[in-house]
Every structure is written in C-alpha cells, then in structure tokens.
Amino acid sequence: xxxxxxxxxxxxxxxxxxxxxxxxEIARDIGADLAAExxxxxxxxxxxxxxxxxxxxxxVADLVRCMPLKLSFGVVAVSSxxxxxxxxxxxxxxxxxxxxxxxxxxxxxDDILDSGQTMKLVAELIREQGAAxxxxxxxxxxxxPGKPPVFECDYKGFDIxxxxxxxxxxxxxxxxxxxxxxxxxxxxxx
Ligand code: IMP
Ligand code: MG
Numbered sequence: 001x002x003x004x005x006x007x008x009x010x011x012x013x014x015x016x017x018x019x020x021x022x023x024x025e026i027a028r029d030i031g032a033d034l035a036a037e038x039x040x041x042x043x044x045x046x047x048x049x050x051x052x053x054x055x056x057x058x059x060v061a062d063l064v065r066c067m068p069l070k071l072s073f074g075v076v077a078v079s080s081x082x083x084x085x086x087x088x089x090x091x092x093x094x095x096x097x098x099x100x101x102x103x104x105x106x107x108x109x110d111d112i113l114d115s116g117q118t119m120k121l122v123a124e125l126i127r128e129q130g131a132a133x134x135x136x137x138x139x140x141x142x143x144x145p146g147k148p149p150v151f152e153c154d155y156k157g158f159d160i161x162x163x164x165x166x167x168x169x170x171x172x173x174x175x176x177x178x179x180x181x182x183x184x185x186x187x188x189x190x
Contacts, residue, residue, distance in 0.1 A: 001179060004189035009165055010158055010182040018157045019059070019139070023066025026137060026155055030069060030105050033133055047071040047105045050098065050126065052078050052118060055111035058169035058177065059139045063109065074098025078118050084173045086164045086190055091117040093125075102130040111169045113138040113156065116149030123151070140165070140182070164190065 031041050039046060047069050051060040053076065064071065077095035108122050119136050126134050137155035144162045160182075166172050167179030172190060176183075 002176065004186050005166075005176075005179070005183045006186045008181045008183050009160060009163070012168075012180040015139075015157075015168055015182065016062070019062045020066045022137065022155055022157055023063045026063075026107060026135065027067040027069050029135070030107070030133075033105055037132075041068070042070045044070055045072075045104070046132075048098065048101060048107070049073050050101075050106055050108045050122065051075055052108065052110040052122060053095070054177070055169045055171065056109045059111055060109045063137070074101065076122055078122065080115075080118055084190070086172070091121045093121070097122070097125055097129075099129070101126050103132050105133045106131045106135070108134065108136045110136075110138045110153075112140040112142060112165070113149055113151070113153050114142045114144075116151035119153055120151035139168070140170075 030047055034041055034046060049060060049064060049071055051057065076097050078091050079094050080089060080091045106126050108119060108126065110119060113119055119138065123134050123136050136153040138153045139157040140160050141156045142162055143159050163184050165182050166176035166185055167181050167183045169177050171177045172185055
C-alpha cells in the first residue's frame with residue numbers, strides 16, 4: 001500500500017482472531033461482575049468503553065463488536081508522541097474525561113502500551129471518579145529490555161519487540177492509521 005513500509009509484523013487475520021478472543025474474554029469478565037451485582041447484562045448505564053484517541057479508534061471498533069453487552073462510549077484524548085517523535089514525551093490529557101463514570105464498569109482501550117504512562121494516567125483519573133471497576137486493554141505491549149512499563153494492562157493482544165509500528169490505528173506523524181495490518185516503517189521514513 002505504501003512504499004515506506006518495511007514489513008508486516010502482525011497481519012489482519014491474526015489481528016481479527018485475537019481481537020475476537022479479547023472481546024469475548026473481557027465481556028465474560030465484565031458480565032461476571034454484573035452477575036455478582038445481580039444486574040442483567042443488558043441493563044443500561046453499567047458498562048462504558050473509554051478508548052484513548054486517536055490510536056484506539058480502529059481497535060475499539062472491532063473489539064466492541066465482539067462484546068455482547070449493553071455498553072456506551074466516553075472518549076478521551078491523550079498525547080504522548082506529538083508530531084514526528086518516536087519516543088514518549090510523557091502523557092498529557094488533550095480533552096476532558098467523561099465525568100459520569102462513578103459506579104460504572106469501565107474499560108480503557110488503547111492501541112499500544114509502551115512506557116505505560118498513558119494507561120496509568122487515564123486509569124487513575126477514572127478510579128478517582130469512583131468507577132465500580134476499571135479494566136485496561138491494549139492491543140500491543142512493547143517489550144523494552146531492562147525498562148518495564150510503569151503500568152501493566154489487564155488485557156493485551158500481542159507482545160511486540162521494541163520497534164516503532166504503524167497501521168490498524170497506530171500512526172507516525174498522524175499517518176498510516178488506515179493500514180489493515182500492523183507494520184514496521186523503513187528507518188529512512190522516520
Ligand atoms: P505510553 O504512554 O508510553 O505507554 O505510550 C502509549 C502511546 O504512545 C500510545 O497511545 C500510542 O499512541 C503511542 N505509541 C507508542 N508506541 C508506538 C508505536 O510503536 N507506534 C505508534 N504509536 C506508538
Ligand atoms: Mg495513543
């Protein structure tokens with residue numbers, strides 16, 4: 001699709017299979033929480049997805065279609081890799097958080113867990129609101145030898161090596177999010 005792509009790391013079929021598994025697993029776990037409260041899975045107002053914009057857009061769209069729960073969305077924008085940077089500059093909120101999460105079961109969804117600062121920031125702010133539960137899910141988790149993330153997510157799709165990846169929602173300088181596979185850019189393209 002683009003000549004700047006060096007290779008495919010995870011192809012669309014593997015992504016689809018793993019996303020389906022994750023969606024079913026998470027829906028089962030949230031469903032168990034609801035059952036423990038004596039609440040039906042189709043009760044309104046109990047489950048909220050909080051995708052971290054913009055990278056989680058494509059992942060969350062596929063994920064929720066594998067989750068047979070009554071749920072709503074509240075989005076949040078966080079930036080950590082502004083412009084052409086390929087190293088985290090620290091997570092900063094770029095939008096207000098949904099402010100009606102008290103008592104709800106919340107799933108924070110991001111494209112990738114790298115330093116962990118983004119997930120940590122969002123999960124802590126949601127906990128402070130008094131959510132009934134806060135779960136976190138990243139499609140990818142980057143493994144950097146000797147540098148564990150400051151926060152671990154509850155659910156992850158794939159562990160990947162320390163490479164900068166694009167596609168399936170992930171960008172470089174705002175582009176490549178529409179690639180159907182997760183790919184590695186050529187070094188000279190960054
Ligand atoms: P963290 O706060 O360092 O965990 O970074 C998470 C955020 O950084 C994600 O939401 C992504 O937007 C971005 N990010 C980290 N690694 C990559 C990558 O390899 N490609 C594209 N975006 C990345
Ligand atoms: Mg992001």
